[in-house]
Amino acid sequence: MKGFGRLTAVAELIQLLDQSTYPLRTESVPLERAVGRRLASPVIAQANVPGFRRAAMDGFAVRSQDIALAGTAGDAVLHIVDESFPNRPATRPLQAGQAIRIMTGAPVPDSADTVVMVEMTCQENDEVHILEAPPLGKNVSGIGEDVAAGSTILEPPRTLRPQDVAVAAAAGLGSLAVYCQPRVAMLVTGNELVNAGQFPSAFQIVDTNSIILRTLVERDGGIVLASEQGSPRILPDDPEVLREALRTCDADCLFVSGGTSVGKEDHAPRLLAELGDLIVHGIAMKPARPMGYGKIDGRPVFLMPGNPVACLAAYDLIARRTVRHLQGMPTHLPYPTSRRRLAQPIASQVGRFDYVRAKLNEAGEVYPLLMGGASILSSTAKADGFLLVPADVESLAEGCEVVFHHYDAQEEPNTIEDIPI
Numbered sequence: 001m002k003g004f005g006r007l008t009a010v011a012e013l014i015q016l017l018d019q020s021t022y023p024l025r026t027e028s029v030p031l032e033r034a035v036g037r038r039l040a041s042p043v044i045a046q047a048n049v050p051g052f053r054r055a056a057m058d059g060f061a062v063r064s065q066d067i068a069l070a071g072t073a074g075d076a077v078l079h080i081v082d083e084s085f086p087n088r089p090a091t092r093p094l095q096a097g098q099a100i101r102i103m104t105g106a107p108v109p110d111s112a113d114t115v116v117m118v119e120m121t122c123q124e125n126d127e128v129h130i131l132e133a134p135p136l137g138k139n140v141s142g143i144g145e146d147v148a149a150g151s152t153i154l155e156p157p158r159t160l161r162p163q164d165v166a167v168a169a170a171a172g173l174g175s176l177a178v179y180c181q182p183r184v185a186m187l188v189t190g191n192e193l194v195n196a197g198q199f200p201s202a203f204q205i206v207d208t209n210s211i212i213l214r215t216l217v218e219r220d221g222g223i224v225l226a227s228e229q230g231s232p233r234i235l236p237d238d239p240e241v242l243r244e245a246l247r248t249c250d251a252d253c254l255f256v257s258g259g260t261s262v263g264k265e266d267h268a269p270r271l272l273a274e275l276g277d278l279i280v281h282g283i284a285m286k287p288a289r290p291m292g293y294g295k296i297d298g299r300p301v302f303l304m305p306g307n308p309v310a311c312l313a314a315y316d317l318i319a320r321r322t323v324r325h326l327q328g329m330p331t332h333l334p335y336p337t338s339r340r341r342l343a344q345p346i347a348s349q350v351g352r353f354d355y356v357r358a359k360l361n362e363a364g365e366v367y368p369l370l371m372g373g374a375s376i377l378s379s380t381a382k383a384d385g386f387l388l389v390p391a392d393v394e395s396l397a398e399g400c401e402v403v404f405h406h407y408d409a410q411e412e413p414n415t416i417e418d419i420p421i
């Protein structure tokens with residue numbers, strides 16, 4: 001057992017991750033699986049939208065010269081000769097003095113140039129009185145008015161929204177090229193651990209890191225691999241078992257939870273160094289000091305501290321970036337922020353980066369809960385969010401302005417505005 005060597009600064013580790021991780025391969029996915037994925041190449045419209053001249057209103061398709069004087073010199077009276085419905089066009093061409101009854105979305109006959117809304121007309125048997133003449137071309141959507149075939153409709157970088165995929169579908173595409181989602185393996189170590197849902201007997205601890213890691217990795221677009229033994233797989237603190245699991249693991253990114261520190265059963269750093277590169281072990285951050293990072297066969301491996309709050313902070317601030325990088329996603333923190341006053345001073349240390357769980361008091365000020373106590377998981381449930389103390393800051397005075405990160409987007413009235421009704 002010996003302590004850490006040099007602690008790596010958070011900024012240095014982040015720079016290292018950002019510079020050494022690249023998006024994985026790309027794949028083509030059907031539209032129904034494309035929302036939320038990162039677009040890998042430009043999307044070119046295959047079809048015009050609409051592909052035909054389309055009525056924008058229910059009314060009458062007319063020739064503008066037949067109704068030019070309507071409204072000024074009495075009504076223009078036209079003979080209704082046919083009807084046009086969506087996907088059921090009129091079959092007769094329009095002659096002088098004639099109109100075709102038309103529905104919204106239906107094809108406008110070539111012989112018509114304008115659609116008069118039904119509200120501007122008056123019908124009598126098979127005649128229609130046009131009470132007012134709209135301008136030429138009114139209520140006729142031209143071919144390609146929405147999307148022109150051959151035009152670029154979506155360009156990377158972009159995370160696909162429902163409406164993006166809908167536009168691609170309208171323009172005739174059936175699939176889109178996106179970056180692959182990283183397949184993430186989770187190796188959870190600890191002789192004392194039992195699966196969530198089990199009641200812990202004496203000296204047992206429920207594995208909560210899996211819940212945190214799984215949901216956050218999935219939030220960030222990763223696919224958590226199920227182990228053969230069921231997911232999550234809890235490994236004993238046995239170096240042979242962990243070595244084998246690390247050696248045979250087929251994933252784009254690996255997480256090892258627990259056993260990262262310098263205790264007798266903390267094997268992960270040594271095994272990572274043996275099977276690949278242990279690039280960082282020990283970071284200048286509180287919590288999550290024992291965090292490690294390295295590579296096996298070029299694939300990133302994160303050693304996540306066993307203490308659950310440390311695991312949460314190490315994921316959100318650091319490992320998350322790689323999960324996002326692997327699919328070409330932006331890496332900024334995913335929480336809404338607001339600038340607020342600090343209700344109590346915070347003592348930190350120059351050279352150390354702090355993740356401080358905090359509550360908002362009734363005055364909307366930030367009340368720090370805990371900076372240490374990485375085993376006190378309930379503090380994260382009590383907290384409304386967190387603030388970060390950069391490494392070059394020794395302390396934060398009461399009353400100073402801080403950036404507060406809200407865990408919940410929905411519940412924060414200051415950063416989310418409802419519709420103005």
Ligand SMILES: Nc1nc2c(c(=O)[nH]1)N[C@H]1C(S)=C(S)[C@@H](COP(=O)(O)OP(=O)(O)OC[C@H]3O[C@@H](n4cnc5c(N)ncnc54)[C@H](O)[C@@H]3O)O[C@H]1N2
Pocket residue numbers: 188189190192193205206207208209210257258259260261262263266287288289290304305306307308310374375
């Ligand atoms: N001499 C030193 N001891 C420790 C140091 C240090 O710098 N020098 N760092 C401390 C810090 S900080 C942390 S964090 C922990 C991290 O230790 P490990 O990553 O080796 O984690 P374990 O020892 O396996 O477990 C620590 C703690 O967390 C509980 N745990 C583990 N896995 C889970 C899980 N999946 N779900 C819930 N809880 C988990 C475990 O039962 C322990 O109580 O090391 C300190 N020691």
Ligand code: MOO
Pocket residue numbers: 286287288289290305307309310311372373374375
């Ligand atoms: O990082 Mo440890 O994470 O402080 O308990």
